[in-house]
Amino acid sequence: xATQEQILQAIYTAIDEVNEQLPSGAQLAKSPDSILFGQxxxxxxxxxxxxxxAVEQSVENELGATxxxxxxxxxxxxxxxxxxxxxxxxxxQQLLADGSNG
Amino acid sequence: xxxMDKSTGNVMLITGSSRGIGRYxxxxxxxxxxxxxxxxxxxxxxxxxxxxxxxxxxxxxxxVTAMFKQIAQRYGRLDIAINNAGxxxxxxxxxxxxxxxxxxxxxxxxxTFLFTREAAKLMKKNRFGRIVNFASVATPLKLEGEAxxxxxxxxxxNFTQVTAKELAPLGITVNAIGPTPIETDLIxxxxxxxxxxxxxxxxxxxxxxxxxxSNVIDFFIxxxxxxxxxxxxxxxxx
Numbered sequence: 001x002a003t004q005e006q007i008l009q010a011i012y013t014a015i016d017e018v019n020e021q022l023p024s025g026a027q028l029a030k031s032p033d034s035i036l037f038g039q040x041x042x043x044x045x046x047x048x049x050x051x052x053x054a055v056e057q058s059v060e061n062e063l064g065a066t067x068x069x070x071x072x073x074x075x076x077x078x079x080x081x082x083x084x085x086x087x088x089x090x091x092x093q094q095l096l097a098d099g100s101n102g
Numbered sequence: 103x104x105x106m107d108k109s110t111g112n113v114m115l116i117t118g119s120s121r122g123i124g125r126y127x128x129x130x131x132x133x134x135x136x137x138x139x140x141x142x143x144x145x146x147x148x149x150x151x152x153x154x155x156x157x158x159x160x161x162x163x164x165x166v167t168a169m170f171k172q173i174a175q176r177y178g179r180l181d182i183a184i185n186n187a188g189x190x191x192x193x194x195x196x197x198x199x200x201x202x203x204x205x206x207x208x209x210x211x212x213x214t215f216l217f218t219r220e221a222a223k224l225m226k227k228n229r230f231g232r233i234v235n236f237a238s239v240a241t242p243l244k245l246e247g248e249a250x251x252x253x254x255x256x257x258x259x260n261f262t263q264v265t266a267k268e269l270a271p272l273g274i275t276v277n278a279i280g281p282t283p284i285e286t287d288l289i290x291x292x293x294x295x296x297x298x299x300x301x302x303x304x305x306x307x308x309x310x311x312x313x314x315x316s317n318v319i320d321f322f323i324x325x326x327x328x329x330x331x332x333x334x335x336x337x338x339x340x
Contacts, residue, residue, distance in 0.1 A: 017227075021229075046271050046272075050226065050272075053226075057223070060171075066167075
């Protein structure tokens with residue numbers, strides 16, 4: 001089972017990839033507190049799509065697990081798992097624990 | 103073929119590449135110095151140093167994603183995806199089994215969906231991509247006996263137009279070609295007089311040829327066509 005630290009690292013890899021496409025003033029910070037989406041979030045909807053795809057790929061590359069992040073389950077959560085880096089990491093950990101892969 | 107640079111390249115994927123139009127397109131683009139990756143359920147007897155074949159069913163999601171992973175590892179990019187794999191069936195609606203509908207939706211729609219999604223994930227890294235889908239004149243001509251096939255291809259038209267919008271910010275264009283009947287296995291079982299009646303509905307009344315298909319695809323994929331997306335070009339003046 002992947003540790004929280006490994007999951008965060010996979011998210012940071014994805015953030016690096018997404019930051020390449022973002023202007024220098026709008027870069028995502030590699031921190032658990034970093035707000036991704038919502039009123040004070042750094043990403044627009046397409047940016048969030050790019051991040052989700054990048055995170056799915058980095059989780060597969062670094063943790064060897066296939067996860068589908070944006071499905072009905074994610075969208076029906078009372079608190080969006082895409083709000084911040086830490087909520088996303090928790091959601092990935094929950095998916096890995098449930099074995100609800102891809 | 104323009105010289106390969108950071109934003110444009112020559113790695114191409116063609117589905118349904120072991121026979122018919124797909125097989126012709128492999129030959130066509132290998133001759134134009136593309137690196138071509140093909141796939142089909144059956145093996146391909148085509149061999150060339152710039153051709154690689156994957157045996158898979160286009161609706162088998164794990165097999166499809168595994169293939170894209172290998173493409174990413176080996177080539178690091180994908181520039182062009184041609185969603186050619188398709189299946190047809192001609193029958194009166196009262197004589198069409200549900201299994202036929204499911205098969206046609208699977209190969210034509212589900213396959214195109216899966217390959218478009220996975221191709222776009224790879225293409226977005228370079229902010230360049232060309233996706234070409236296969237529609238059919240069966241949709242605009244509203245042919246009797248092709249309710250299911252025409253509906254499946256109508257889905258491709260709408261899918262092409264919507265994905266063109268969704269993928270445009272990533273530098274990816276999505277277009278479709280709608281061929282007329284062409285001499286391939288796909289129409290082998292259709293009676294000759296039915297084909298002739300269909301040809302007479304076209305503005306230009308002849309059977310389509312492989313070169314008619316590659317001509318439209320050549321246009322869609324050229325780097326200069328970066329302002330052409332969401333379009334469906336039907337052959338024969340339909």
